[in-house]
Amino acid sequence: MSTHVLGPAEAIPEGEGRAFVVGGEQVAVFRLRGGALRAVQAQCPHRGGPLADGLVDAEVVVCPLHGYAYELADGCARSGAGALLVYDVEADPAGQLVVRLPGRRVEEVGGAAQARLEDAFAEPVA
């Protein structure tokens, strides 16, 4: 497990995502309305769409290319695509974004319903 500091959380506008290279991996970090942080792989498993450009709400990110939706908490697809890698992300007391590698993937089996079973994913602290 390695820890990476990506700069101030404020650099991501509320409700949007930005992509980062973290230890050689591409990570899309989202700052949700209300302040919660989420991090998933930056490329859509469908056809490589840029997920950081997607629309988000408290639960999902919608890929801008073909509209596949993924659960931000565990990476599961709501539309039958493969699951995303998810990363632990939080803001440290100084307001810096901290992302931890490696990411984890829910087995690519059961879509959203299945994924909610896995409570292995701790709620990221914002």
Added chain:
Amino acid sequence: MTMTLTAPEPTRPDTRSRLVVIGNGMAGARAVEEVLARGGGDLFAVEVFGEEPYGNYNRILLSEVLAGNAATEEIYLNPVEWYAEHGVTFHCGVRVVRVDRFAKLVYGNDGSIVRYDKLVIATGSRSFFPPLEGMWQDLKTLTPGVFGFRGLDDTAEMMRHAPDHDVAVVIGGGLLGLEAARGLQNYGMTTHVVHAAPTLMNQQLDAQAGRILQRSVEKLGITVHCNVRTTAVLGEEKVTGVRFGDGSALDCDMVVMTAGIRPNVELARRAGLTVERAIVVDDQLRSVDDDDVYVVGECAQHRGQVYGLVAPLWEQAGVLADHLTGVNPRASYHGSRVATKLKVAGVDVAAMGLKEPEHEDDEFVQFSEPRRGVYKTVIVRGGKLVGATLLGDVSKVAFLTQAFDRGLPLPEERIKLLFDIGGPSPEVGAAELADDAQVCNCNGVTKGQLVACVRGGEHTVSGVMNATRAGKGCGSCKSLVKDVCEWAAGGAVEQDPSERWYVPGVPLEKAELMAAIRERELKSVSAVFAALAPEGKEDAGSKMALASLLRTMWNDEYVDERDARFVNDRVHANIQRDGTFSVVPQMKGGVTTPEQLRTIADVADKYAVPLVKVTGGQRIDLLGVRKEDLPKVWADLGMPSGYAYGKSFRTVKTCVGSDFCRFGVGDSTALGIAIEDRYKGLDSPAKMKLAVAGCPRNCSEALVKDVGAVAVEGGRWEVYVGGAAGAHVRKGDLLATVDTPEEVVTLTGRFMQYYRENADWLERTYSFVPRVGIEHLRAVIVDDSEGIAADLDRRMQESVDAYKDPWLEAGQPATPGQFRTSLPLVELPQVPVRPAP
């Protein structure tokens, strides 16, 4: 993957008997539900094993998933969490490999061992792969490109394979094969159905019906080969073709086997249960060898019958539960009458019971009109309906199914079974049904249950359908469900409101939504969610539509939240397949200048733009621009945005018109420029594309535009609305003929404002205009029948006044990192690069 969900530990030792169910398909899950519904949760600790690692889903909707009509998650009947919520232990993704009937133990492939008192076997069937040469790579692996069609995984794999392959051969022309073939067409594949019997669907249809069906299927573009045996799958590494009995071959890169199913009975056989075609059961659905072992669904053989449809297994599950829980120890199953329906859009087929008369005195009524693809028969024996086939016209299916299931009295003139000639109206039909008549044969819902649901306070048809699941299978009973609901409600039932909501996340129709927004002065998308969405929950899928609507309503006062915008609107360009963007500068009416062209050329060179292209909208497109270069490109162009990315006013195409053209009777170029200049960039529920033509020859294609103006002799202009020539082709309707270009500009604006305020999200004018009707539009917009013309004009003017060129953001980004790349490591562009000149 294996996951085990365990119900919470009871505080006292569990004295309940242990009920173990093998198979989490439609029959197994239904049996569990029926047992729980009879208070079985108090009698039994229930454990379910399911090999497929999913909750319980509606297998029959896989055809709809393949055809792209339903998303995978929509077909779940009970998601995984349902089990825990109902106190059921679910061994998800675990295959039972052995049953020891003497020790009463069940062994899972994950090492689990579970004791049972009562066992239910519901292992269903699997696709049958006839022994064809070349089908298997090794004992367990199909040759890549060969698929079965049985489960979610099969379907998902087909959906992954189909898009980049060209020709599919479906082997087996029954229900499943035809549904598969039709589904695969949606991926652009050329599809063939190869069927060994002389006619399609020969299990259900007589030869004449089969031939008519073949013609209807071929009209859909599916090639049918009947009377053809497949002998081999060709290709070493992957499928390259199939060979037929006569030695001929057909090239293909996908093969789907739908030549039958085989019950999963090995487990039972090894446990010493009697197995013939399937596991043999008595009238209580118990194995004939063991009173503690029940069997339901496609793996059960009852009185010599094995069923391959869901309706019988609902009945079986009910009897099993009655018996097992002791609610009705005398419950017994006497077999089912089966009706089938083909779920292929554009080809209606329903069949039930006998396909041909069998006895000498069977009455046989037949109607055939092959040219229209219509064929209907009924077979009556002893005054009761024992068989019916409906092809091409299934309007009588509801009544016939009821008559068939219930043995209803039949009209004396048998022809009335085939046609509505003064027959009972649907309401009478609904009223006449017995309470326990099954309306939905897929989900086993009776009239009585529907009526109870309506009386229990459910006021919409879709509400009743959600609560009871009626109509949620093949869908063929929907009209009868509606009739019954209407009858039970004593009149009209309400329409499902959610169908009319403007956005999925806010439960309001457009007019109500706009009223609420105005009344509460909600000026940002987050404010709308906070005030109007259930629990104030934001919804990604609603944001773009709300942002557009709010901007239309509030203009300058709109509080712009960038996260509510789709990426195109965040960076004012159209995103492309590799995450680069296209830049289309404004070029009013398609008119440009040498200076503009020179600037565009310089910019293209400077930023190594991979493709410069003249668009169908008469402009120039710079494709493959990197996100981070966008502001610089705009600054260097020094031209306003052409809005080629938004749900907004787009272009006005023009022709050269009277200034140059020898036929021109009106200055189309000037008028087009004037219209574009005035309305550029306006937000709208969907794109608005316009055109102006200088004479009825229509070189700018004004008749097929959202708004089109055509100059006609005498200095007059015709204004057309609701035209289209994209995904949908429609000639516009003539809204008015006016005397001056100014009037064209005004009417165009008034129509667009009315459309902006009244159309559904993403509803193009080609749908909107026919929906509201051109007469209505003419009355409101031209004749001002509602007295709102001046208001429409005023609100349009406000929007026009609020216009601001978004490309001015080049100088000062609206958000931090607005133009930062979102694919930081990818080598861009990945779109093809224009070779150096």
